[in-house]
Amino acid sequence: MSHRNARLTVHGRRLLIQRVCSGRPVAHVAAEMGISRATAHKWVRRWQAEGDPGLFDRSSRPRTTPHRTAPGTEAAVCGLRQARKLGPARIGPILGLPASTVHRILTRHGLNRLAWLDRPTGEPVRRYERSRPGELVHVDIKKLGNIPDGGGWRTVGRTTGNQNRQNTTDLRKSCKPVIGYSYIHSAVDDHSRLAYSEVLADERQHTAIGFWQRAHAFFTGHGVTVERVLTDNGSCYKSKLFTQALTADGITHKRIRPYRPQTNGKVERFNRTLQEEWAYLRPYTSNDERTAALADFLHSYNHHRCHTALDGKPPISRVNNPAGQYI
Structure with a gap:
C-alpha cells in the first residue's frame, strides 16, 4: 500500500x-x-x-493466515460473548486464550461492543432505515413527573421543595401532596428523524388521537406524506378509535411485537434525547416553564442540531420540501 x-x-x-x-x-x-x-x-x-x-495499489492483507485461531475456538468465543455477555478478560481464561486474541476475534465478528448487541438474544443489532420521508413514523409516549411551582427538591432542596409541593396542589394521597405527571407524546419520521412532540395531561385514546391529528398536520406541512405509523401496545394505541383515525387518512397502523421496544427504537432514542437536552437540561422553576421550553428544543432539533445517523446534518435536510426552501 x-x-x-x-x-x-x-x-x-x-x-x-x-x-x-x-x-x-x-x-x-x-x-x-x-x-x-x-x-x-x-x-x-x-x-x-x-x-x-x-x-494500482493492492491490499497488504496476506492471502493465507496459517496461525489464525481455529474456527471452532472462534465460535466458542462468540458463544460466550452472546450467551453470557462476557468481556475478553473473562473469556480468555475460560478458553485459555490471551485477552488480546479474544478482542480481535470479537472485533472480527462485530461483537466487540455490547452496545451493538441485543441484550435479550445476544444477536448483533439489526439497524434499518426507510428509504423516503413518511414511509414510517414512530409514535410513543414518555411519562415525566410534574415540577411544583418554585422548583422541585432536586433544585431547591428537600425543605423548600416539599413546601413548593404543598403550595402547588390541593390533591392529597396519604396526607402527601400529589403533583402528578406530564405525558410527552412524540412522533418521529423514520427516514428524516423529523420530530414533533406535545406535553399533554394523559395518555388516553382521545388524547392520543388528537395528538396524532396535529402531528399529521405538522408532517403534511413539511411536505411529508405519512404512509404507516408504528406504535407500541399501549392501551390508547390498541383502541379501535385510534386505528380508525389513521385509516381515515389512508395510513396503516402497525404495532410492535410485545416486549420488543427495540422495534420502535428511533422514537425511544428520541425520548432519551428529550430527557437529556430538554427535560433535565437545566433547573426549571415550574412545569409551565419546562413545557414552554419544548418548542425551542424542537426547532433546534429539527433545523440545527446535527444528527449522527444523518452524517452530521439536521433532520430538515432530508425533508423533500422544507418550508421556505424555494423562496
Missing part, C-alpha cells in the same frame, strides 16, 4: 513503464526515479501480467 513517503504514485509507475518500453535499461530508469531496481522490476512484471490495473 502507498504511504506519505512513497516515491511512486500510479502516475509515476506509468512513467516508469513508458521509459522502460522506450528501450532504456531498467536500472537507469530506477536510478532516475529514486527507487531500487527490484522495485522497478516489480512494477514492470505486474504491468506485463495485468496491464494498467496492475499499477
Whole structure:
C-alpha cells in the first residue's frame, strides 16, 4: 500500500513503464526515479501480467493466515460473548486464550461492543432505515413527573421543595401532596428523524388521537406524506378509535411485537434525547416553564442540531420540501 513517503504514485509507475518500453535499461530508469531496481522490476512484471490495473495499489492483507485461531475456538468465543455477555478478560481464561486474541476475534465478528448487541438474544443489532420521508413514523409516549411551582427538591432542596409541593396542589394521597405527571407524546419520521412532540395531561385514546391529528398536520406541512405509523401496545394505541383515525387518512397502523421496544427504537432514542437536552437540561422553576421550553428544543432539533445517523446534518435536510426552501 502507498504511504506519505512513497516515491511512486500510479502516475509515476506509468512513467516508469513508458521509459522502460522506450528501450532504456531498467536500472537507469530506477536510478532516475529514486527507487531500487527490484522495485522497478516489480512494477514492470505486474504491468506485463495485468496491464494498467496492475499499477494500482493492492491490499497488504496476506492471502493465507496459517496461525489464525481455529474456527471452532472462534465460535466458542462468540458463544460466550452472546450467551453470557462476557468481556475478553473473562473469556480468555475460560478458553485459555490471551485477552488480546479474544478482542480481535470479537472485533472480527462485530461483537466487540455490547452496545451493538441485543441484550435479550445476544444477536448483533439489526439497524434499518426507510428509504423516503413518511414511509414510517414512530409514535410513543414518555411519562415525566410534574415540577411544583418554585422548583422541585432536586433544585431547591428537600425543605423548600416539599413546601413548593404543598403550595402547588390541593390533591392529597396519604396526607402527601400529589403533583402528578406530564405525558410527552412524540412522533418521529423514520427516514428524516423529523420530530414533533406535545406535553399533554394523559395518555388516553382521545388524547392520543388528537395528538396524532396535529402531528399529521405538522408532517403534511413539511411536505411529508405519512404512509404507516408504528406504535407500541399501549392501551390508547390498541383502541379501535385510534386505528380508525389513521385509516381515515389512508395510513396503516402497525404495532410492535410485545416486549420488543427495540422495534420502535428511533422514537425511544428520541425520548432519551428529550430527557437529556430538554427535560433535565437545566433547573426549571415550574412545569409551565419546562413545557414552554419544548418548542425551542424542537426547532433546534429539527433545523440545527446535527444528527449522527444523518452524517452530521439536521433532520430538515432530508425533508423533500422544507418550508421556505424555494423562496
